[in-house]
Amino acid sequence: MQKDLSLSEFIVTRLIKACGYSAILFVALIFYFLLREGLPTLAEVDLGNLFSSRWYPVESYYGVLPLISGSLIVTLGAALVAIPFGLGTAIFIAEIAPRWAREILKPLVELLGGLPSVVLGFLGILVLSPNLRILLGLPTGLTALAGSLLLGAISIPTVVSVAEDALDSVPRSYRDAALALGATRWQTIWRVTLPAARSGVLTAVMLGVGRAIGETMTVMMVTGNAPVLATGLGSLFAPVRTMTATIAAEMGEVASGSVHYHALFFIGMVLFVISLIVNITASSVVFKQKKRAERVLS
Amino acid sequence: MLLFVNACATRTASPDSKEAVYIENKGSDTMVNLALAWAEAYQDSHAGVQISVTGGGSGTGIAALLNKTVDLANASRRIKNEEFETARSNGVEPIEFVVARDAIAVIVHPQNPVNALTLQQLSDIYSGKIKNWSELGGEDRPIVRLSRESNSGTHVYFLEVVLRLGQEGNKTLFSQDTLLLPSSEGIIHEVRQNPNAIGYDGLGYVPDDLKVLAIAEKNGTAFVRPSIETVNSGAYPIARDLYIYTAGQPEDAIKKYLDWIFSDEAQKIVADLGFVPVTAPNSP
Numbered sequence: 049m050q051k052d053l054s055l056s057e058f059i060v061t062r063l064i065k066a067c068g069y070s071a072i073l074f075v076a077l078i079f080y081f082l083l084r085e086g087l088p089t090l091a092e093v094d095l096g097n098l099f100s101s102r103w104y105p106v107e108s109y110y111g112v113l114p115l116i117s118g119s120l121i122v123t124l125g126a127a128l129v130a131i132p133f134g135l136g137t138a139i140f141i142a143e144i145a146p147r148w149a150r151e152i153l154k155p156l157v158e159l160l161g162g163l164p165s166v167v168l169g170f171l172g173i174l175v176l177s178p179n180l181r182i183l184l185g186l187p188t189g190l191t192a193l194a195g196s197l198l199l200g201a202i203s204i205p206t207v208v209s210v211a212e213d214a215l216d217s218v219p220r221s222y223r224d225a226a227l228a229l230g231a232t233r234w235q236t237i238w239r240v241t242l243p244a245a246r247s248g249v250l251t252a253v254m255l256g257v258g259r260a261i262g263e264t265m266t267v268m269m270v271t272g273n274a275p276v277l278a279t280g281l282g283s284l285f286a287p288v289r290t291m292t293a294t295i296a297a298e299m300g301e302v303a304s305g306s307v308h309y310h311a312l313f314f315i316g317m318v319l320f321v322i323s324l325i326v327n328i329t330a331s332s333v334v335f336k337q338k339k340r341a342e343r344v345l346s
Numbered sequence: 347m348l349l350f351v352n353a354c355a356t357r358t359a360s361p362d363s364k365e366a367v368y369i370e371n372k373g374s375d376t377m378v379n380l381a382l383a384w385a386e387a388y389q390d391s392h393a394g395v396q397i398s399v400t401g402g403g404s405g406t407g408i409a410a411l412l413n414k415t416v417d418l419a420n421a422s423r424r425i426k427n428e429e430f431e432t433a434r435s436n437g438v439e440p441i442e443f444v445v446a447r448d449a450i451a452v453i454v455h456p457q458n459p460v461n462a463l464t465l466q467q468l469s470d471i472y473s474g475k476i477k478n479w480s481e482l483g484g485e486d487r488p489i490v491r492l493s494r495e496s497n498s499g500t501h502v503y504f505l506e507v508v509l510r511l512g513q514e515g516n517k518t519l520f521s522q523d524t525l526l527l528p529s530s531e532g533i534i535h536e537v538r539q540n541p542n543a544i545g546y547d548g549l550g551y552v553p554d555d556l557k558v559l560a561i562a563e564k565n566g567t568a569f570v571r572p573s574i575e576t577v578n579s580g581a582y583p584i585a586r587d588l589y590i591y592t593a594g595q596p597e598d599a600i601k602k603y604l605d606w607i608f609s610d611e612a613q614k615i616v617a618d619l620g621f622v623p624v625t626a627p628n629s630p
Binding site: 085102105106107124173174177178179181187188189190268269272273274275276284287291298300302 | 469478487488490497501502505517519520522523524525526527528532535536539541542543
């Protein structure tokens with residue numbers, strides 16, 4: 049009996065360990081594959097071309113800068129939408145809403161998260177972009193802004209869900225203490241609860257940004273896909289082409305092993321590195337935060 | 347992504363056998379969907395016939411025909427003189443059939459007052475030289491250029507025939523702010539609601555509620571609106587013939603298949619896929 053238990057214990061431990069390591073292995077394999085398919089670009093395309101501002105593979109123009117800037121500006125716009133709305137909703141659900149409203153709101157927000165992005169893209173084409181054009185007097189509504197608004201909407205459920213959990217896990221006693229000291233409800237939320245949940249809230253924001261930068265279908269449908277170098281916030285009101293949309297639109301027809309094929313993997317590499325940087329920044333801030341909290345407690 | 351159906355079995359040569367007959371069909375990517383639709387419909391009604399369709403480009407298809415590895419080569423251009431010479435020296439006599447036509451309609455918002463453009467004006471619009479509709483006698487509105495994605499055959503054809511006016515060595519490119527939309531539907535929807543937009547699409551895909559521009563080949567020549575008649579008469583300038591080449595006069599199963607391609611049933615498939623049906627089979 050005792051022996052059986054230790055045997056199953058042994059198997060289960062190993063199994064869980066294998067699962068854990070497999071995640072690392074898969075990421076490493078994906079990165080290896082990206083490097084193998086993407087790095088030849090550096091040899092095949094000269095750097096002046098690769099870092100120019102024209103992307104037109106039909107005539108061997110492989111400038112990736114418009115694509116990188118396009119992804120960055122759409123993601124930035126999405127963050128500007130998702131962070132205030134997401135955190136606001138999370139604070140409302142966790143701190144302000146009565147229990148019954150909370151029971152309804154949280155599942156509803158999570159349902160929104162399950163909405164297929166192609167459906168949102170369709171709404172974007174049919175409803176959002178025509179109205180944006182008329183409202184703002186733009187030449188066309190298929191702009192970075194349309195992409196940002198939709199990606200913001202896609203990211204909000206992620207931000208709300210994670211941030212609400214973080215806020216919820218702040219001990220009741222913190223709030224009680226703040227209120228007992230005479231703080232108003234708003235002061236309690238802003239000065240006590242939110243800072244206490246900071247690492248969770250930051251994770252929420254990063255996950256939201258990660259969701260936005262990797263999203264493909266919606267941006268391909270609504271951003272117009274014109275590879276123009278985005279130079280400032282004004283580009284938010286012009287069409288852009290993102291890295292993800294480029295890969296999705298062109299990978300299907302490209303000859304395997306060609307320069308264009310390698311260039312698309314090179315874009316994938318850049319995308320991978322960018323999301324790696326986002327994650328590393330996030331986790332390093334979270335770690336720093338933890339140390340400070342420990343210092344305060346000790 | 348193309349559908350590759352590789353039949354590696356040898357073709358049966360016996361004239362009236364009821365056994366499986368393989369027909370190998372290869373070539374133009376523009377025609378690959380059409381060829382597949384034909385093959386599927388034909389196989390449904392003719393048991394025992396198997397048609398394998400591959401893309402790869404017009405040149406690939408013709409090269410394969412010259413090397414006697416396929417029965418039918420699809421091409422969206424005429425066979426070149428050099429290819430014809432090679433064929434002769436290989437003992438192959440390529441026979442040409444115009445099986446459908448491909449016309450590109452230039453579309454704008456129904457309230458756009460501009461009715462007609464020359465090819466040169468179209469080229470200047472898409473290359474970014476003309477930026478406002480007022481330069482073309484329209485309202486004072488910025489021009490929003492719409493195009494298919496660069497991997498579409500229509501995009502490349504438009505680049506060669508319109509932007510570069512069919513001139514070899516002309517290196518005109520699409521203006522960088524040209525919107526590259528992933529689908530015909532995207533272009534049609536944007537043109538339908540945006541009075542600034544100009545777009546192009548296969549004639550068969552254009553719905554009635556959009557304005558189709560008349561196009562003149564040169565300054566001074568007549569402006570022609572695309573229709574089945576003007577495309578078939580050759581008056582409309584942005585149109586091309588789609589060809590099937592056979593090695594020598596077609597016989598047996600291949601002849602039956604080609605005859606069927608000119609039938610109403612097959613030509614209806616042509617129209618359904620946005621191409622222009624040919625009215626009468628042209629004799630080789």
